[in-house]
Amino acid sequence: MLFLQLITCFSFMQICTADETKLKVKAASKPVRLFTDEELRNYDGTEEGQPIYMAIKGVVFDVTSGKKFYGKGAAYNALVGKDSTRAVAKMSLDPKDLTHDVAGLTEKELESLESVFTGTYKSKYPIVGYTSRRILNEDGSPNEDFKPEDQPNFSVRAEL
Numbered sequence: 397m398l399f400l401q402l403i404t405c406f407s408f409m410q411i412c413t414a415d416e417t418k419l420k421v422k423a424a425s426k427p428v429r430l431f432t433d434e435e436l437r438n439y440d441g442t443e444e445g446q447p448i449y450m451a452i453k454g455v456v457f458d459v460t461s462g463k464k465f466y467g468k469g470a471a472y473n474a475l476v477g478k479d480s481t482r483a484v485a486k487m488s489l490d491p492k493d494l495t496h497d498v499a500g501l502t503e504k505e506l507e508s509l510e511s512v513f514t515g516t517y518k519s520k521y522p523i524v525g526y527t528s529r530r531i532l533n534e535d536g537s538p539n540e541d542f543k544p545e546d547q548p549n550f551s552v553r554a555e556l
């Protein structure tokens with residue numbers, strides 16, 4: 397009888413400890429994947445069947461549903477597989493603008509960037525992660541100020 401009580405007590409303790417462990421671990425609200433430049437290049441639309449990703453302001457969007465714009469040989473294929481913030485701000489496909497670098501952009505270009513970022517990308521394409529440049533500081537330590545983007549206008553149902 398005592399043996400049975402001990403077993404029951406032990407099992408109960410295990411459940412309690414497990415619950416405690418669960419409570420201590422706070423789940424992230426959305427999964428966040430980090431992309432290096434090299435990783436992002438794998439999603440440039442070259443490989444059939446592979447998703448197509450593009451980053452703007454360090455936010456990585458899955459633009460596969462816009463394959464007619466971004467797929468291999470399509471008009472905006474140069475923008476994908478990388479962070480194309482500058483190109484989008486300037487509405488340019490010049491290779492020198494295919495970069496995350498926003499140095500020297502005009503007020504108007506920055507406004508245009510915000511408008512396309514929110515009005516087109518955030519409302520049309522799901523966010524799949526962030527570039528390492530946005531999540532990490534230059535010395536590789538985590539950027540404590542990092543905050544995932546809200547995507548209030550995006551609905552998976554609308555995309556299907």
Ligand code: HEM
Pocket residue numbers: 462465472475483484486487488489516520
């Ligand atoms: C003669 C020049 C251009 C014309 C006539 C043109 C035309 C268009 C049109 C009609 C759309 C909307 C397509 C649709 O929603 O079905 C579009 C979207 C777009 N264009 Fe252009 N475009 C031009 C140049 C550029 C350049 C230089 C860039 C460089 C970044 C650019 C970037 C984009 C982007 C990012 C979209 C959004 C695609 C999406 O919805 O995912 N366009 N363009």
